[in-house]
Amino acid sequence: MFPELHKDDVYKQQELKEFIRRNNVNVLAIIEHRAQAGHIINKVAPSWEWLSNATTRTKGRIWLISDPR
Secondary structure, three states: OOOOOOOOOHHHHHHHHHHHHHOOOOEEEEEEOOOOHHHHHHHHOOOOEEEEOOOOOOOOEEEEEEOOO
């Protein structure tokens, strides 16, 4: 589990990117409550596909992202 990740926190984004690479992660879930996960996904895993429940009117969102390779 990763600590809270903000769209402007470049250090944590880099840490997550390195975690994905080191551990050969190809599926990841992000639970969003304040951060803009779409922005973070584009920085951390730009070629990955994603799906979210962002169309619902909830305070939190769940993002599932996966490496299409």
